[in-house]
Amino acid sequence: MLALGLMSGTSLDGVDAALVSTDGVTVERFGAALTKPYEPAMRERLRSVLGGVGPVAEVEAELTAFHAQVVAELLDKADLDAQAVDVVGFHGHTILHRPQCRRTWQIGDGEMLARLTGIPVVNDFRSNDVLAGGQGAPLVPVYHRALAADLTRPLAVLNLGGVGNVTWIGDDDGLLAFDTGPGNALIDDWALVHTGRPVDEGGALARGGHADGDKVDQFGQHAFFGQKPPKSLDRDDFQSLARSLVADMTPADGAATLTAFTARAVARAAEHFPQPATRWLVCGGGRHNPALMAALAVELKVAVEPVEAVGWDGDALEAQAFAYLAVRSLRGLPLTFPETTGVTRPLGGGRFHATS
Numbered sequence: 502m503l504a505l506g507l508m509s510g511t512s513l514d515g516v517d518a519a520l521v522s523t524d525g526v527t528v529e530r531f532g533a534a535l536t537k538p539y540e541p542a543m544r545e546r547l548r549s550v551l552g553g554v555g556p557v558a559e560v561e562a563e564l565t566a567f568h569a570q571v572v573a574e575l576l577d578k579a580d581l582d583a584q585a586v587d588v589v590g591f592h593g594h595t596i597l598h599r600p601q602c603r604r605t606w607q608i609g610d611g612e613m614l615a616r617l618t619g620i621p622v623v624n625d626f627r628s629n630d631v632l633a634g635g636q637g638a639p640l641v642p643v644y645h646r647a648l649a650a651d652l653t654r655p656l657a658v659l660n661l662g663g664v665g666n667v668t669w670i671g672d673d674d675g676l677l678a679f680d681t682g683p684g685n686a687l688i689d690d691w692a693l694v695h696t697g698r699p700v701d702e703g704g705a706l707a708r709g710g711h712a713d714g715d716k717v718d719q720f721g722q723h724a725f726f727g728q729k730p731p732k733s734l735d736r737d738d739f740q741s742l743a744r745s746l747v748a749d750m751t752p753a754d755g756a757a758t759l760t761a762f763t764a765r766a767v768a769r770a771a772e773h774f775p776q777p778a779t780r781w782l783v784c785g786g787g788r789h790n791p792a793l794m795a796a797l798a799v800e801l802k803v804a805v806e807p808v809e810a811v812g813w814d815g816d817a818l819e820a821q822a823f824a825y826l827a828v829r830s831l832r833g834l835p836l837t838f839p840e841t842t843g844v845t846r847p848l849g850g851g852r853f854h855a856t857s
C-alpha cells in the first residue's frame with residue numbers, strides 16, 4: 502500500500518508529512534516528505550488548548566484544514582493524485598495525555614480530513630491502548646524495529662522532539678520503549694522567553710553558557726527517571742521543576758543547563774536497558790542541535806549519531822511511522838505491545854474514516 506503519514510509533534514513546530522510504501526510489516530520504499538511549519542498564530546492557538554481547555558472544537562477544525570493543505574502540498578511534491586494513496590495516518594495533536602486516568606486526547610477530525618482529501622483516514626491511534634491500561638505512547642517503536650532489521654544490536658533509537666522517547670532493540674528482536682523525559686520543549690520555551698525565537702537555533706545560546714552541574718544532578722534525581730518502564734509523558738510534565746531550577750540563571754547558562762537536563766534524562770533512561778546499547782541513533786529535531794548532541798555524547802559515553810548515518814530521514818521518521826501504523830491498523834496488526842506501552846497483550850488500534 503502507499504500510505505501518507507501526518508504528525509503534529511509536541512514541540513508545536515508544525516506538521517511533518519511523509520509517504521511510505523509498506524505492507525505494515527516491512528518497509529518497501531520511502532517516498533517524498535515535507536514539514537509545513539505553523540505560523541506563530543496557529544502555534545499559539547494550539548498552545549491555548551493544551552490541557553483540553555479553551556476553544557478545542559474550533560482549533561481542531563483549523564488544525565484539520567491545515568493538515569488537508571499539507572496533504573495537498575505533499576501530493577504536489579510527489580506528483581501524485583489523491584487516488585494513488587491508499588490511506589492517510591493522521592496522528593493529530595496531543596492536547597492531553599493522562600494514561601493513569603485512561604485518557605489521552607489527540608485533536609484532529611478524521612472524518613473531515615477524509616472528506617477534504619478524498620483519501621481514507623486512520624486516526625486516534627492511542628485511545629485503544631490507554632483504555633486497555635497501556636501508556637498510549639510511544640507508538641513508533643514497532644516502526645523503528647522494522648527499519649532496523651539489518652542493523653547490529655543492541656541498538657537504541659532516540660527521538661528528541663518536544664518530549665524524548667527511546668526504543669531499545671535487542672539481539673533477538675526484543676523491544677523496550679518508553680519516554681525518557683524532556684526533549685526540546687524546555688529549551689524551546691526558554692529560548693522563546695529570552696530570544697523571542699521558539700528554538701535555540703544550532704544550540705547557539707546553550708553553547709555560549711555553562712551548565713550548572715549541581716542543578717543537573719538535582720534534576721536527574723526526579724522520581725520519574727528511576728521508575729521502571731513502561732512510562733510516558735505529556736509535553737509540560739517537567740516544566741515547573743525545570744523552570745524553578747534555572748529561574749535565576751542568565752539566558753545562556755539557563756539554556757546550557759536545560760540542554761544538559763535533556764541529556765541526563767536520556768542517560769538515566771539507559772539504566773533501564775536489559776543490556777547497554779552499543780550504538781545510539783538520534784532522530785527528531787533535537788539532532789539538529791549540536792549543543793544537545795554534544796551533551797548526549799558526554800552523558801552516554803558511546804557513539805551518538807543522527808539516523809542519517811544509516812540512511813533514514815530523521816525529520817520524516819515519525820510521519821512515516823504513522824503511515825506504517827495506519828496500514829497496520831487496516832490490516833488488523835497490533836500497534837502496541839507489553840514492551841512498548843505496557844499494555845497486557847499486543848493490541849490493535851486506530852479509527853478508520855472512509856471518504857464518504
Ligand SMILES: Nc1ncnc2c1ncn2[C@@H]1O[C@H](COP(=O)(O)OP(=O)(O)OP(=O)(O)O)[C@@H](O)[C@H]1O
Nearest residue numbers: 510511512662663664685702703785786787789790
Ligand atoms: N536547527 C536547529 N537547532 C536547534 N534545535 C532545532 C533545530 N531544528 C529543530 N530543532 C529542535 O527540534 C524541535 C522539533 O523537533 P521535532 O519536529 O522532532 O518535534 P516534534 O515531532 O514536534 O515532537 P515529538 O516527537 O515530541 O512529537 C524544535 O522545536 C527544536 O527544538
Ligand SMILES: CC(=O)N[C@H]1[C@@H]2OC[C@@H](O2)[C@@H](O)[C@@H]1O[C@H](C)C(=O)O
Nearest residue numbers: 511595598638639640641662664666
Ligand atoms: C502522547 C504523545 O503524543 N506522545 C508523543 C510525545 O512526543 C514524543 C513522545 O512524547 C512520544 O511518547 C509520543 O510520540 C511519538 C510519536 C510516539 O508515540 O512514538
